[in-house]
Structure formats: C-alpha cells, structure tokens
Amino acid sequence: xxxxxxxxxxxxxxxxxxxxxxxxxxxxxxxxxxxxxxxxxxxxxxxxxxxxxxxxxxxxxxxxxxxxxxxxxxxxxxxxxxxxxxxxxxxxxxxxxxxxxxxxxxxxxxxxxxxxxxxxxxxxxxxxxxxxxxxxxxxxxxxxxxxxxxxxxxxxxxxxxxxxxxxxxxxxxxxxxxxxxxxxxxxxxxxxxxxxxxxxxxxxxxxxxxxxxxxxxxxxxxxxxxxxxxx
Numbered sequence: 205x206x207x208x209x210x211x212x213x214x215x216x217x218x219x220x221x222x223x224x225x226x227x228x229x230x231x232x233x234x235x236x237x238x239x240x241x242x243x244x245x246x247x248x249x250x251x252x253x254x255x256x257x258x259x260x261x262x263x264x265x266x267x268x269x270x271x272x273x274x275x276x277x278x279x280x281x282x283x284x285x286x287x288x289x290x291x292x293x294x295x296x297x298x299x300x301x302x303x304x305x306x307x308x309x310x311x312x313x314x315x316x317x318x319x320x321x322x323x324x325x326x327x328x329x330x331x332x333x334x335x336x337x338x339x340x341x342x343x344x345x346x347x348x349x350x351x352x353x354x355x356x357x358x359x360x361x362x363x364x365x366x367x368x369x370x371x372x373x374x375x376x377x378x379x380x381x382x383x384x385x386x387x388x389x390x391x392x393x394x395x396x397x398x399x400x401x402x403x404x405x406x407x408x409x410x411x412x413x414x415x416x417x418x419x420x421x422x423x424x425x426x427x428x429x430x431x432x433x434x435x
Contacts (some may be wrong), residue, residue, distance in 0.1 A: 212237050212313055215262055218286035221333040229327060236319035240312045248290075248304040248312070255293035255300050256317045261285050264310025265385045268302040279393035281341075282307070282368070282386065285375045291334055293317045307385045307420070355435070358405045360395035362433035365415070367394075369427045382424045388417075409433075 212234040216222040222233060240259070242248060248259065251270060261283050268280040268289065280302055283289050289304060324331045355363065368384045368391075369377075377383065386394075392402035406422070409415045414430065416423045424430070 209234055211262070212239075215260060215286060215313065219260055219288055220337055221288065221291075221330055224329070224333075225327065233315070233323060236315050236323065237313040238315070240314050242306045242310045242312070244306055244308045244310075246306045246310075248306065249300050251300055251303045253300045255290060255298060257314050258288060258290040258293050258317070258320060259304075259312045259314050260288045262311040262313055265307040266304050266310055266312075267307055267386075267390060268304055270302050277303075277393075279390045280345075282371070282390070282394075284371055288334075288337065291338065293320075295334075307390075357395065357397045357401045358408075359434050360397060361391060361402050361405050362409075362430045364391055364394045365409075365424060366427065366430045366434065369424050369430075380425060380427070382427060384422050384424060385420065386422065387420050391422075 209231075213227075213230045216225075216230050216233055216237075222230065225233065237260075239262075240248075242264075248266060249255075249257075263285055265282055265284050266289070267282045269277045270280060271277050290300070292298065292301070365384070368386060369382045372382050372384060373379070388403050388406060389399050391406070392399040395402055406415065406417060409430075410417055412429070414424065414426050416425065
C-alpha cells in the first residue's frame with residue numbers, strides 16, 4: 205500500500221538525515237518522494253546498474269548482496285522501516301555497488317537523484333547528515349569484520365542475531381519473542397561463516413529454547429541469553 209503524504213512525512217522524521225528538518229522542509233522532501241511497492245523476492249536494483257535514486261523503507265525488509273566471480277552471493281546488510289539505502293546516488297552517478305532484494309512484500313519511497321541534489325543545494329545540513337550516515341555504516345562494517353576475525357563461528361552468529369534484534373526493536377519489536385526476517389544463509393553470510401556451520405549453531409540455540417526457526421524467518425525468544433555466546 206502506498207504511503208500517504210502524512211505517512212511519508214512521519215517516515216522521514218525517523219530517518220537521521222531528515223529528522224531535524226522543519227515541517228515545511230519535510231513537506232518539500234515528501235513532495236519529491238515517489239511510493240514504490242515490491243513483492244517478496246523482487247530486485248529493487250542490481251549491482252552494476254546506473255544509480256540515480258535513493259530509497260527509504262516504509263514497510264518490509266530488504267537486503268544488500270554482492271555476487272562474487274564464482275557465482276556466490278554474500279549478504280552485506282539488511283534494511284528495515286525508516287532506513288535509507290542507495291544514497292550514494294545523491295553524490296555521484298557511479299554504478300550500484302550491490303544488489304538490493306526484498307525479503308518480504310515491501311513498500312519504499314524513492315527520491316530521484318536530481319530531486320535530492322536540488323534539496324541538498326537548499327539544505328546543506330541534509331548532505332552532512334547523509335555523509336555521517338555513510339560514515340557510520342562504514343564504521344559498523346569495519347567493526348563487524350574486525351570482530352569476526354577474532355571470534356568463533358558461534359560468537360559471530362550470536363552477535364549477528366543480537367544486531368538483528370536491536371534493529372527489529374528500533375522498528376517497534378517487543379523485548380522478547382523478536383521476529384527476525386532472515387534466512388540461515390543470510391545469517392551465515394552476515395557472520396562470515398558457511399551456511400552449514402551457522403545452521404549447526406542455530407540448531408543449538410533452538411534446542412536451548414532461545415530461538416525458533418521458520419521458513420525465511422526466526423524468532424528470538426530470549427535475546428539476553430545470546431550474550432552468553434558472544435566472546
């Protein structure tokens with residue numbers, strides 16, 4: 205379902221790059237936003253496509269993946285409601301560095317690069333906040349890679365699940381019984397492990413009653429207990 209103008213403004217208020225804008229400025233940004241809906245498993249854009257649009261998730265979840273020369277794909281990140289992706293299109297016209305796929309039926313709002321650059325010229329603080337968000341994402345990726353170089357598979361998987369729980373809670377998920385939209389392959393790739401190794405540890409967590417697995421999803425019943433596996 206397409207977002208209304210009021211819903212779009214409320215969504216923009218959740219995005220760090222736009223959260224401090226005045227109401228009139230938010231309305232200006234919302235007028236440049238175009239609603240887009242995608243079915244589960246759809247591709248929003250592919251690695252190598254020309255980048256001319258950024259997207260904000262209104263509902264649902266997407267993942268960023270890259271394909272290696274051997275044909276394997278690696279999940280780089282997942283994005284949920286209130287998160288922005290494809291924002292590099294705001295600063296240049298380089299080709300997309302990753303493919304974005306939906307993990308479920310997903311509603312997005314799209315802002316064309318030309319419209320966004322016009323907004324950046326009149327609101328330089330948006331550019332500063334977008335750059336800060338990009339820097340934060342880069343630091344988080346570097347931190348994750350650094351942790352993974354010292355952690356066991358079990359610790360890496362537990363850390364990934366804890367991060368996914370934190371993301372879900374930021375979208376309004378409860379403290380317990382947190383539903384995560386991710387496959388075993390997604391979790392394994394985010395943890396930098398093989399699917400088989402991640403699957404074995406997920407089975408351990410399930411036997412311990414910490415999680416319940418489903419098709420393309422899992423529920424973390426007791427997130428606090430994940431800390432016992434992180435070291």
